[in-house]
Amino acid sequence: xxxxxxxxxxxxxxxxxxxxxxxxxxxxxxxxxxxxxxxxxxxxxxxxxxxxxxxxxxxxxxxxxxxxxxxxxxxxxxxxxxxxxxxxxxxxxxxxxxxxxxxxxxxxxxxxxxxxxxxxxxxxxxxxxxxxxxxxxxxxxxxxxxxxxxxxxxxxxxxxxxxxxxxxxxxxxxxxxxxxxxxxxxxxxxxxxxxxxxxxxxxxxxxxxxxxxxxxxxxxxxxxxxxxxxxxxxxxxxxxxxxxxxxxxxxxxxxxxxxxxxxxxxxxxxxxxxxxxxxxxxxxxxxxxxxxxxxxxxxxxxxxxxxxxxxxxxxxxxxxxxxxxxxxxxxxxxxxxxxxxxxxxxxxxxxxxxxxxxxxxxxxxxxxxxxxxxxxxxxxxxxxxxxxxxxxxxxxxxxxxxxxxxxxxx
Amino acid sequence: xxxxxxxxxxxxxxxxxxxxxxxxxxxxxxxxxxxxxxxxxxxxxxxxxxxxxxxxxxxxxxxxxxxxxxxxxxxxxxxxxxxxxxxxxxxxxxxxxxxxxxxxxxxxxxxxxxxxxxxxxxxxxxxxxxxxxxxxxxxxxxxxxxxxxxxxxxxxxxxxxxxxxxxxxxxxxxxxxxxxxxxxxxxxxxxxxxxxxxxxxxxxxxxxxxxxxxxxxxxxxxxxxxxxxxxxxxxxxxxxxxxxxxxxxxxxxxxxxxxxxxxxxxxxxxxxxxxxxxxxxxxxxxxxxxxxxxxxxxxxxxxxxxxxxxxxxxxxxxxxxxxxxxxxxxxxxxxxxxxxxxxxxxxxxxxxxxxxxxxxxxxxxxxxxxxxxxxxxxxxxxxxxxxxxxxxxxxx
Numbered sequence: 001x002x003x004x005x006x007x008x009x010x011x012x013x014x015x016x017x018x019x020x021x022x023x024x025x026x027x028x029x030x031x032x033x034x035x036x037x038x039x040x041x042x043x044x045x046x047x048x049x050x051x052x053x054x055x056x057x058x059x060x061x062x063x064x065x066x067x068x069x070x071x072x073x074x075x076x077x078x079x080x081x082x083x084x085x086x087x088x089x090x091x092x093x094x095x096x097x098x099x100x101x102x103x104x105x106x107x108x109x110x111x112x113x114x115x116x117x118x119x120x121x122x123x124x125x126x127x128x129x130x131x132x133x134x135x136x137x138x139x140x141x142x143x144x145x146x147x148x149x150x151x152x153x154x155x156x157x158x159x160x161x162x163x164x165x166x167x168x169x170x171x172x173x174x175x176x177x178x179x180x181x182x183x184x185x186x187x188x189x190x191x192x193x194x195x196x197x198x199x200x201x202x203x204x205x206x207x208x209x210x211x212x213x214x215x216x217x218x219x220x221x222x223x224x225x226x227x228x229x230x231x232x233x234x235x236x237x238x239x240x241x242x243x244x245x246x247x248x249x250x251x252x253x254x255x256x257x258x259x260x261x262x263x264x265x266x267x268x269x270x271x272x273x274x275x276x277x278x279x280x281x282x283x284x285x286x287x288x289x290x291x292x293x294x295x296x297x298x299x300x301x302x303x304x305x306x307x308x309x310x311x312x313x314x315x316x317x318x319x320x321x322x323x324x325x326x327x328x329x330x331x332x333x334x335x336x337x338x339x340x341x342x343x344x345x346x347x348x349x350x351x352x353x354x355x356x357x358x359x360x361x362x363x364x365x366x367x368x369x370x371x372x373x374x375x376x377x378x379x380x381x382x383x384x385x386x387x388x389x390x391x392x393x394x395x396x397x398x399x400x401x402x403x404x405x406x407x408x409x410x
Numbered sequence: 411x412x413x414x415x416x417x418x419x420x421x422x423x424x425x426x427x428x429x430x431x432x433x434x435x436x437x438x439x440x441x442x443x444x445x446x447x448x449x450x451x452x453x454x455x456x457x458x459x460x461x462x463x464x465x466x467x468x469x470x471x472x473x474x475x476x477x478x479x480x481x482x483x484x485x486x487x488x489x490x491x492x493x494x495x496x497x498x499x500x501x502x503x504x505x506x507x508x509x510x511x512x513x514x515x516x517x518x519x520x521x522x523x524x525x526x527x528x529x530x531x532x533x534x535x536x537x538x539x540x541x542x543x544x545x546x547x548x549x550x551x552x553x554x555x556x557x558x559x560x561x562x563x564x565x566x567x568x569x570x571x572x573x574x575x576x577x578x579x580x581x582x583x584x585x586x587x588x589x590x591x592x593x594x595x596x597x598x599x600x601x602x603x604x605x606x607x608x609x610x611x612x613x614x615x616x617x618x619x620x621x622x623x624x625x626x627x628x629x630x631x632x633x634x635x636x637x638x639x640x641x642x643x644x645x646x647x648x649x650x651x652x653x654x655x656x657x658x659x660x661x662x663x664x665x666x667x668x669x670x671x672x673x674x675x676x677x678x679x680x681x682x683x684x685x686x687x688x689x690x691x692x693x694x695x696x697x698x699x700x701x702x703x704x705x706x707x708x709x710x711x712x713x714x715x716x717x718x719x720x721x722x723x724x725x726x727x728x729x730x731x732x733x734x735x736x737x738x739x740x741x742x743x744x745x746x747x748x749x750x751x752x753x754x755x756x757x758x759x760x761x762x763x764x765x766x767x768x769x770x771x772x773x774x775x776x777x778x779x780x781x782x783x784x785x786x787x788x789x790x791x792x793x794x795x796x797x798x799x800x801x802x803x804x805x806x
Contacts, residue, residue, distance in 0.1 A: 034598075035598050038597075038598035038599075038622055039597065039598055041624060042597055042598070042622065042623050042624055060601070061599065061601075061619075061622070061625075062625070064622070064624035064625060064627075064628065065624070066624055066627060066637065087772055088601060088617050088619060088772070088782065089599075089601075089619045089621075089625070089772065089779055089782075090772040090773070090778070090779075091772035091773040091774075091775075091778055095628075097627075097631070097634070097637065097715070111773075112771065112772035112773035113743075113772055113773035113778075114743075119634070119715060119718065120634045120635070139744055140744065140773075141744075142743070142744075142773050143741065143742070143743020143744055143745070143773065144741070144743065147741075149718045149741070150717075150718055165743060165744045166741075166743040166744070170741075172718065172740075172741060173718060218738070218740050219738065220720040220731060220732070220737060220738075220740070221720050221740065222720075244743075244744070245743070245744040245745075245746045245747065245748050246746060246748035246749070246750070247738070247739060247742070247746030247747075247748060247749050247750040247751075247762065248739070248742060248743055248744065248746050249738075249739070249740070249741070251746075290738075291750070291805060292738035292750060292751075292805070293805060294736050294751075294803045294804055294805045295804065296730075296731065296735065296736040296801065296802075296803055296804070297731045297735065297736030297737045297738060297751055297803055298731070298736075298738070299731065
């Protein structure tokens with residue numbers, strides 16, 4: 001994919017530098033509420049249940065939890081609302097360094113940084129939690145909505161993320177993850193699984209994002225991800241102009257991406273409804289297409305290729321008709337005409353030439369698309385889109401199916 | 411134990427001949443108490459600990475409470491800091507070349523954040539505090555113990571206590587009242603509107619944020635797996651320098667050893683020593699690395715809370731991608747400031763690191779907490795350092 005033009009960059013510049021801002025003070029009621037809630041977070045012990053009452057409660061400081069075995073419970077993600085609009089110290093809305101953690105039935109709004117970050121926890125349940133930036137998509141919104149990282153046994157269900165300036169639901173460097181029945185709207189990336197081992201992503205709806213559902217591997221991290229299943233999701237009309245700051249991991253995602261696999265091995269994509277995504281309904285790409293690759297800054301042991309990708313049984317509809325970025329636009333028009341469209345699957349064409357056997361990747365590492373009429377465009381990225389070709393037969397192969405993720409606590 | 415530290419100002423007023431008398435009177439008026447180690451609980455007042463306390467016009471240090479400084483300190487909105495350490499009689503810390511020393515149960519570390527008073531017309535604003543690196547007017551006159559702070563010249567904001575209990579370290583923040591007579595426990599932190607007034611008279615309003623107990627852990631958890639908090643400054647490389655004690659100048663490692671507070675210390679000449687970031691006579695690389703070490707390294711290391719980022723900013727990190735050289739960010743989000751790499755050698759203006767240091771917007775700024783203003787001189791140092799780095803980040 002070529003570099004994505006981002007029109008909203010100026011907004012970022014306005015938000016930084018300059019003198020220390022003195023934000024609005026909380027009302028006496030909100031200040032008292034915050035003080036009490038902060039004390040509950042400080043005093044929490046295994047078994048504690050912290051209840052968030054109905055109402056929009058303004059807070060100006062991150063809620064940090066360090067005790068294991070705690071439940072935080074509201075009375076509904078449209079009723080119990082923690083608002084961080086005037087946050088002075090954070091940057092997250094809620095920051096959790098704990099295991100056996102449950103959060104449910106509440107909303108976190110307008111945090112300066114990530115909405116809910118869970119770092120290094122085990123047995124994490126996030127249920128019916130809405131994280132939203134209420135001013136709509138803006139580069140100055142917090143980066144991630146719901147963000148478990150370096151965690152094990154993670155369940156995110158019936159939740160929503162709206163307006164994140166990077167990824168809405170972002171699972172990073174984790175193991176054994178289920179993301180189901182969630183809603184992701186108006187984020188740059190709706191749902192992103194990154195450097196994670198064993199993730200099931202199903203029955204989610206991603207719409208109105210720049211990219212709907214992403215499976216990525218980033219370099220330099222101790223855990224390369226693998227084994228993600230993306231199935232029974234709706235990834236529809238994700239055509240929002242990319243509003244991430246340049247250099248952010250998702251800034252290279254073209255607007256109009258339904259499902260994107262980047263540099264991540266063993267990904268199974270099946271039974272999804274993927275429709276109306278203007279660049280392509282499904283994109284399979286290597287790290288070379290992100291603009292971040294450089295030999296000095298990227299660990300030579302990092303594997304930048306998507307390997308063993310199995311695509312079948314998806315219901316593709318529309319899409320590919322108005323790709324983002326000059327290079328892709330030109331490519332589309334040249335190949336398919338002004339009124340034509342890319343095929344459902346767009347592949348950047350990078351292969352690990354060292355691994356080829358008779359010109360093909362080994363059977364266990366191929367990209368297999370057995371999806372009715374769906375065709376694949378090999379964009380010929382390595383040669384700057386010089387010899388792109390549409391193909392179907394080269395991708396007629398099968399891969400062993402991945403096992404379902406099972407969580408001890410779900 | 412009788413404490414014989416009186417206000418030297420009072421003593422002077424009585425004249426030399428009356429000195430003994432004055433000290434006796436002070437001793438009568440104020441019950442002298444030794445430092446109190448609370449093995450559990452959260453004392454409501456800072457004075458309960460008897461580590462540092464208001465004494466006449468001074469913030470005084472109790473007997474055996476030893477002040478210390480760091481070669482390069484953490485930036486905290488230009489606040490000055492009085493750090494002290496105390497250990498129960500007969501106990502001592504075990505030296506470690508790299509990590510924080512192993513301190514005995516009962517150790518109490520205090521860190522008082524204060525500002526010199528603003529000078530000139532700006533001082534009429536009750537929120538005005540001075541922004542200066544000059545500490546020469548901060549300290550009380552020499553008494554029999556170590557010098558405390560001269561309250562006529564400074565404004566106390568908060569004192570943080572780090573106490574080593576049987577179960578590990580605990581952090582307790584105390585906030586000074588406006589009368590400057592007492593600091594009270596503020597578990598949930600505090601926020602104070604202040605105005606920084608520079609030596610040249612320029613003003614910068616900001617909110618001074620006192621962390622809550624869990625935020626203390628945000629910096630002080632050295633190992634995310636154990637989740638135990640630990641002191642940051644009490645490491646050989648930070649402490650290996652001279653301090654102006656009441657008894658004269660001496661290297662801190664030597665002084666602690668002499669007092670019986672430290673065993674097994676290496677000779678200062680061979681012990682690790684970070685550079686003083688402000689000392690232009692020292693190598694630029696050493697100053698920058700010392701600055702990053704103490705300001706960023708407590709999170710950005712292999713075991714710390716920022717180990718999700720693959721960025722290691724401790725003094726031990728090799729100068730490669732893991733120090734940020736040409737490294738694409740992992741989860742910076744909008745914190746990139748439109749830049750592609752953490753450090754682009756030769757071009758600080760294209761590097762994420764100084765961008766995030768300069769920002770004071772939560773979600774962009776680094777460190778994430780502990781400041782709401784920009785450390786202009788710190789950013790300048792890191793920019794200068796990046797400018798001097800060689801090579802390119804070739805993306806082709």
